[in-house]
Amino acid sequence: MPEGLEAEIWRRSLERLVGSRITDVWADERSADSGTSAMLPGSLITGVERLGKVVLIATDGPTLGLHFGMTGRVEVYGVGPIDQLEYASGRDLAEWDRLRVWVDDASTSDPPALRLNDPRRLGRVSIDPDLTHLGVDVFAIDPLSMQQATQSRRSPIKAVLLDQSAIAGLGNLCADEVLWWSGIAPQRPANSLTDTEQAALVAAIRQRMPIMLRRGGSTMGVLSPDVRSAAGPCQLDGVVLERSKVGGRTAVWCPGHQH
Numbered sequence: 001m002p003e004g005l006e007a008e009i010w011r012r013s014l015e016r017l018v019g020s021r022i023t024d025v026w027a028d029e030r031s032a033d034s035g036t037s038a039m040l041p042g043s044l045i046t047g048v049e050r051l052g053k054v055v056l057i058a059t060d061g062p063t064l065g066l067h068f069g070m071t072g073r074v075e076v077y078g079v080g081p082i083d084q085l086e087y088a089s090g091r092d093l094a095e096w097d098r099l100r101v102w103v104d105d106a107s108t109s110d111p112p113a114l115r116l117n118d119p120r121r122l123g124r125v126s127i128d129p130d131l132t133h134l135g136v137d138v139f140a141i142d143p144l145s146m147q148q149a150t151q152s153r154r155s156p157i158k159a160v161l162l163d164q165s166a167i168a169g170l171g172n173l174c175a176d177e178v179l180w181w182s183g184i185a186p187q188r189p190a191n192s193l194t195d196t197e198q199a200a201l202v203a204a205i206r207q208r209m210p211i212m213l214r215r216g217g218s219t220m221g222v223l224s225p226d227v228r229s230a231a232g233p234c235q236l237d238g239v240v241l242e243r244s245k246v247g248g249r250t251a252v253w254c255p256g257h258q259h
């Protein structure tokens with residue numbers, strides 16, 4: 001599913017629309033806030049931001065929020081910056097479109113400047129979204145915010161990493177990845193992490209997220225989807241990886257070096 005890394009890749013590809021004026025919008029009313037298609041035409045796109053997994057298209061009118069759910073993906077002028085997502089089929093049908101936006105630097109014929117396609121329709125298109133429930137963005141994590149996220153939570157550290165109100169932007173793949181790199185077992189109670197372990201986790205997030213971003217997203221880690229499904233030996237110590245349910249999600253981890 002799209003994580004903060006995928007949202008950041010889409011945000012960057014949408015930056016080319018800054019300075020364009022929205023001329024026409026089509027929105028699937030089942031997935032979009034009411035009035036989306038009526039409120040946006042005429043607005044000038046002034047910036048494209050991201051918080052956690054949410055992309056925000058700022059205009060001189062309302063702000064458009066793109067929430068990708070399990071299978072949402074973005075195309076810009078008919079080109080998808082990310083072709084294959086974990087869990088996604090790789091198919092692309094027009095009937096799965098939830099949003100199409102045309103701007104003044106192109107005709108109103110296809111392809112639109114922005115297209116949001118979401119087969120499972122768990123994503124959302126929102127107007128002026130309230131994001132106050134989201135925690136610190138994953139790219140802004142520091143020791144203090146990690147301490148605040150973990151110190152009063154007894155739930156497994158993996159569940160806390162996935163809790164968007166604690167840290168916004170990590171999904172299942174990246175959470176497993178940074179725990180693997182920091183040597184912390186996913187089921188450890190969050191408030192049991194020592195200062196050293198918290199520092200290792202912050203360092204893993206700061207180091208690995210930009211690397212995975214450059215490589216193409218959340219599927220580009222050591223614990224790639226292929227490695228996860230094979231559950232073979234750990235790349236670090238050769239111990240067979242384990243698959244466990246932690247916080248309702250499948251955690252892939254190494255009992256050899258993650259404690």
Ligand SMILES: [Zn+2]
Nearest residue numbers: 234254256257
């Ligand atoms: Zn290992």
